[in-house]
Amino acid sequence: MSKTRAGVLGATGSVGQRFILLLANHPDFELVKLGASSRSAGKKYKDACNWKQTEVIPEYIENLPVYECKSEFFQDCDIVFSGLDADFAGVIEQEFADNGLGVISNAKNHRQTPTVPLVVPIINPEHLAIVENKINKAKQDGSNKGFIVCISNCSTAGLVAPLKPLVDKFGPLKYLITTTMQAVSGAGFSPGVGSMDILDNVIPYIGGEEEKMEWETKKILGSISADGTSVENIPDSELKVSASCNRVAVIDGHTECVSFSFQSEEKPSVDEVKQCLREYQCEATQLGVTSAPKQTIHVLEQNDRPQPRLDRNRDAGYAVSVGRVRKDTVLDFKMVVLSHNTIIGAAGSGILIAEILRAKKLI
Ligand SMILES: NC(=O)C1=CN([C@@H]2O[C@H](COP(=O)(O)OP(=O)(O)OC[C@H]3O[C@@H](n4cnc5c(N)ncnc54)[C@H](OP(=O)(O)O)[C@@H]3O)[C@@H](O)[C@H]2O)C=CC1
Ligand SMILES: N[C@@H](CC(=O)OP(=O)(O)O)C(=O)O
Incomplete structure (x- = not known):
């Protein structure tokens, strides 16, 4: 070819x-x-x-x-x-x-x-x-x-990556809350984020980012119309998404703390959630295309992972890492997600x- x-x-x-x-x-x-x-x-x-x-x-x-x-x-x-x-x-x-x-x-x-x-x-x-x-x-x-x-x-990509296999297996989500810690490379070069603004600091605002995360999730998790020409977003009444976005002094790799609830009253266990993420294999891998990750989602067991410097390049940046999967006292589950913002995020x-x-x- x-x-x-x-x-x-x-x-x-x-x-x-x-x-x-x-x-x-x-x-x-x-x-x-x-x-x-x-x-x-x-x-x-x-x-x-x-x-x-x-x-x-x-x-x-x-x-x-x-x-x-x-x-x-x-x-x-x-x-x-x-x-x-x-x-x-x-x-x-x-x-x-x-x-x-x-x-x-x-x-x-x-x-x-x-x-x-x-x-x-x-x-x-x-x-x-x-x-x-x-x-x-x-x-x-x-x-x-x-x-x-x-x-x-880029932040939305990391957010939806572990959620889609869970939705496919355990049914639709009802509530989703995420707090991001986003790398400076996401702000581009011209002018980008100034060193005096970001060193020794966290900036608790990224213009337009929270709104994008909140609606893009509903399109990506939505479905194709019957005539195959458009996407139908998940209605706002079915899924509530709340995002809080922060810029941190990391070069590449967006980290997100994510809590979520399923609509169904029948909840999976933490082990079932982890197993579902580990077993997920994306279509690109099944097709065997050149850049497809071998493992789409890496589930890490160490308490202090994922970390941007250590985990962002898994599968050359085409995979997403998930750690600290556990029960949440308010919603059903919480976890930490890391994705390479300029590779799988861009x-x-x-x-x-x-x-x-x-x-x-x-x-
Ligand atoms: N940085 C990131 O990680 C991510 C960025 N994005 C999006 O990708 C896009 C690019 O971002 P980024 O690379 O950071 O931006 P940059 O500012 O680094 O680059 C912008 C590019 O657009 C070109 N350009 C500017 N004005 C014009 C024009 N009038 N006509 C044609 N070309 C023009 C510039 O060319 P010239 O050098 O000649 O001015 C340059 O090549 C943005 O829409 C951004 O939101 C999305 C995800 C992540
Ligand atoms: N806003 C993202 C990068 C970006 O440009 O996003 P978008 O593709 O939605 O414009 C960040 O700051 O990390």
């Missing part, structure tokens, strides 16, 4: 750089086009970009030209990854989709659109059926095959979604 040709929008930014690293030596993808703002367009990548990764810029990327983010320049791509600034992502990504391109986006702009799947690839890849139906329709009637898939907010999810689409011959 020949390589899938990929483009990256917002290639000079924090998420864009992570996309480049993940794509550079990927056996399934060939990175052929880079896009950024008109400030960067026309320059060589190495001159346009303020590279901040611990690995050097892959050699063949250094001299690639940067293009303006217009679909006419990206028609040689089979798939386009977007790490665009959210102030501009909405319009640009729509123009790409309207002109026949498939876009996998890290930006928040299209997440609430019912016809756009919001996908955490280790959790709800079944929502990609919307894309599959659109592509099949295009093959039959010649309609536009362009699409947008959104990656969730660019890595985009790569995994593309690998699934490729395995299903949709790109």
Whole structure:
């Protein structure tokens, strides 16, 4: 099977750089086009970009030209990854989709659109059926095959990861409360979080984050409509979600303390909850795609785990770690969840979604 040709929008930014690293030596993808703002367009990548990764810029990327983010320049791509600034992502990504391109986006702009799947690839890849139906329709009637898939907010990805297998096994949730401790890389590079603000400190506010966690959870745990074209969110009356978000002095890895109750009066035991998490195997692993985690959810027994520095790179950042699973005195259970915010919470999810689409011959 020949390589899938990929483009990256917002290639000079924090998420864009992570996309480049993940794509550079990927056996399934060939990175052929880079896009950024008109400030960067026309320059060589190495001159346009303020590279901040611990690995050097892959050699063949250094001299690639940067293009303006217009679909006419990206028609040689089979798939386009977007790490665009959210102030501009909405319009640009729509123009790409309207002109026949498939876009996998890290930006928040299209997440609430019912016809756009919001996908955490280790959790709800079944929502990609919307894309599959659109592509099949295009093959039959010649309609536009362009699409947008959104990656969730990074904290939401970590939150839903252990909850989905539990819901599948023990039934729907009623209450969900989470308090996050989020890494500084989540705030990006421009301008990012200042060192004088975060060292020796905790900032108990991340703009818009709590609202996103509260509604995105209901879309990701929701289901596909009968006609296969949109997602139906879990109604607010059925699931109450409360999130409190904090920025802490960690570079990568979002940690969350999560308490939850099931709707059913019949409750599983703590051991049954842990067993369910350990046994869960995501579809990407079953398909055997390149970046799929071997173990989707790592259940840790040590009292002081998971910890960001020790556990964020499990399965190269594509897995989620869960620890301290125990009964809660107010809700049913509580636990600590750790996820790598720029891998499974951002660019890595985009790569995994593309690998699934490729395995299903949709790109
Ligand atoms: N940082 C993270 O961990 C996460 C970020 N996200 C989301 O991903 C997106 C990117 O975030 P991040 O990488 O941190 O942001 P950065 O600010 O680091 O990068 C923004 C990118 O957008 C480009 N850009 C800015 N303005 C325009 C424009 N008018 N037209 C075209 N391109 C433009 C920039 O190009 P140039 O260099 O030329 O200005 C740059 O490549 C955001 O929507 C963010 O919310 C999502 C999950 C996690
Ligand atoms: N807000 C997240 C990162 C982010 O950009 O999220 P979103 O993709 O929802 O905009 C953080 O600060 O850690």
